[in-house]
Each structure stands twice: as structure tokens, then as C-alpha cells.
Amino acid sequence: MPTFISNDATINYATFGDASKPALIFSNSLGTKFTMWQAQIDHFQNDFFAICYDTRGHGASSAPKGPYGIDQLGQDVVNLLDHLKVKKATFCGISMGGLTGQWLAIHQPERFNHVIVCNTAAKIGQEQAWLDRAALVREQGLTPIASTAPSRWFTNPFIQSNTAVVDTLQNDLAAGNAEGYASCCEALAKADLREQLKEITVPVLIVAGIQDPVTTVADGQFMLDRIPNAKMFEINASHISNIECPNEFNTAINEFLKAIV
Template identity: 70%
Template sequence: MPTFSSQDAHIHYQTFGDISHPAIIFSNSLGTNYRMWQAQIDHFKNDFFVICYDTRGHGESSSPQGPYTLEQLGQDVIDLLDHLKIDQANFCGISMGGLTGQWLAIHHPKRFHHVVISNTAAKVGQQQAWNERAALVREQGLQPIAATAAARWFTEHFIANHADTVAELQKSLAAGSAQGYANCCEALAEADLTAQIQTIDVPVLIIAGQQDPVTTVLDAQFMLERIAKAELFEINASHISNVESPEQFNQAVQQFIA
């Protein structure tokens, strides 16, 4: 289980494929871990050096004292690239990972060839709601959040036809670190890049789920209008679109970074 130290955290990561190939790093959503990217790992590992990691507070990464900041989440990615001695990579992040990608494109543009931000926004949700969720999780644990996650993550059709996949992700969420999850909620509460994204000069692909109730197509269009080298791809899926529509997702990312 490879880990490295970044700031105050131990970050768990996995790599797949040949290190001589172009690098692509994947960043998970809130309440998941690197295994959410399995369909992307399988698709990209023959042509790319695939790097996956568990965001601090998630999976097998440590959950140091919070609250966390978006800057910390982004710096963990830079420290991972430095640890692997990779000067430039492609980046793909979903939801919380998409906010991390925006921060990286703003603050470390020279480290990335292309940035893919999926099912995300320049500001995700409202500050008060995130702080209330953090307090709830600290008080009651992750089980109540996990019990209702499917409706936020997937369409009814996907839930009905892929019960095992949905159950596995809910089980993983319930088994996670309540402290780490709450700390990341507090990072999302404060994260607001609406004024800064217009400075992004890296090529950016925005993937928006047409049935996503969390980060909508309107959120994607807001970013598209402000990021100079942005493209928008709409996908027929809800919030965790890389799991719900992996073929469409993989094709969009592949064409963009090719």
C-alpha cells in the first residue's frame, strides 16, 4: 500500500501502467475513494501512466485534524506529483475533485497539460449547508449520509439496474472516516473560485451530467463562459457520471487529452 507524506497527511495512492507514458491523475468525489475510478483505470492504463489517490480524510489516506482547505487538497496533488517525480500530468477530478482541479489550474498551471473537471462547480453548494452536514456527521456518523447517497449520485434507472454497484459505493461511504468527511465538508463550505476561474489558461474539459441535481448544467455553463480554453461535454447521467456512463466519460476524456 504505497503512501507518502504531504503536509500533515499520509496520502494513499496507486499507479497503473508504464511510467514512460503520459501521466493522468484522478481525484475522487466526497465520500468515495480511488476505486470509484476502476472503469477509467481499466480504460487508460494501456496508453497512460494512471495515478489514483485517496483524498485526505478518505479511503486509506489519513484524516488529520481539520477543517481542511481547498488549498490543502490541491497541494496534496502537487506533492504526489513531486513524490513520483512527474513534472507535468493530465488531471481528472469529479465533484470535490473537480474543485481541486480548478484550484490546480489557477495556482499550478505549468504542471498540467489538460484538466478535466466533472460534475462540479466554481462553488459547490452553500456554506451553511456544508457546515450543517459536517456537524451532523460528527454527531451521527456517516450511516445517515450513506443511506440517502444513491439518490444524489445516480439516476433512478441506474439505481434499479445496478444495485450491486450502488450498494458497494454506499457501503464504502458508510465505512469511511466521519472526521475526514466532515473536514472536507468544511473545505467545500469555504471554497469559492467564482472570481478566480477567469484566470485559468490551461485547456479545460467540463463534463456535466444532464440529470445531476447537485452540480447542474447551468453550473457548467457558468464555468464555460469564464474559462478561456474550456470545452463542455454533457453526459446523460447524474452526479457520479464516470460510474453511471463510463464509456461516454472515457471517450470524452480520451478525445480531449489526445
């Protein structure tokens, strides 16, 4: 897989489809890698230049010493677009990636035609809880976190009927870089974009999981009420909705992009 240097990190990425078509870039959730977007890559690569990457500290990207900041996570995306000579893109991020998308919409609006933020919030969780998780991971590694991850990611019926999918994601998390994961936890601890949402001018789609215990429909409604040009789609899924309900997820993105072209 190709890589490029973004400040202090080596970022692993992949592209799919025709580079002359509109660019659509996907950003992964905490503890996953860009392969989490396979159903979206398969669906969108015929009509878009699909770009996926591993967030710093994840997958095959490097994990420079943290803590990281949401500004670093966002700048990595801008640097990747520059590396690929993409002037404007549509951004789609989930959970941590969705927070990155909000930062980009606030600070780099000229680089994005549309921003899609999924299963996320303007502030995710509580600062101390993230700092405690970072400390736990540095002390004990990622296995304890991985052992409980499926219940945060998916509904129980999905877990029971898709064991291979769940096992792969769980194993990827357990095998990940503990320092990189902890440093991203520290970015999430500090990231709070609630007061800046009103500055967003880019069209935004918010995807909220009806059964998501991590970032709730109420979190989505909070963003919807404050972002001037936003729509929300509620999906009957838990936290990783693009994997749990790929058809509905892809359809929602298609309809959003077609409606505002």
C-alpha cells in the same frame, strides 16, 4: 498500497501502466475512494501512466484534524506528483475532485497539460449547508448520509439495475472516516473560485451531467463562460457520471486529449 506523507496527511495512492507514458491523475468525489475510477483505470492505463489517490480524510488516507481547505487538497496533488517525480500531468477530478482541479489550474498551471473537471462547480452548494452536514456527521457518523447518497449520485434506473455497484459505494461511504468527511465538507463550505476562473490558462474539459441534481449543467455553463480555453461535454448521467456512463465518459476524455495534443 503505497503511501507518502503530504504535510500533515498520509496519502494512499496507486499507479497503473508505464511510468514513461504521459501521466493522468484521478481525484475522487466526497465520500468515495479511488476505486471509483476502476473503469477509467482499465481504459487508460495502456496509453497513460494512471495515478489514483484517496483524498485526505478518505479511503486509506489519513484524516488529520480539520477543517481542511481547498488549497490543502490541491497541494496534496502537487506533493504526490513530486513524490512520483512527475513534472506534468493531466488531471481528472469529479465533484470535490473537480473543485480541486480548478484550484490546481489557477494556482499550479505549470504542472498540468490539461485539466478535466466533472460534475462540479466553481462553488458547490451553500456554505451553511456544508457546515450543517459536517456537524451532523461529527454527531451521528456517516450512516445517515450514506442512506440517502444513491439518490444524489445516480439516476433511479441506474440504481435499480446496478444494485451491487451502488451498494459497494454506499457501504464505503458508511464505513468512512467521519472526521475526514466533515473536514472536507468544511473545505467545500469555504471554497469559492468563481472570480478566479478567468485566470485559468490550461485547456479545460468540463463534464456536466444532464440529470445531476447536485452540480448542474448551469454550473458547467458558468465555468465554460469564464474559463478562456474550455470545452464542455454534457453526459446523460447524474452526479457520478464516470460510473453511470463509463463508455461515454471515457470517450469524451479521449477526444478532448486527442483534439488538443
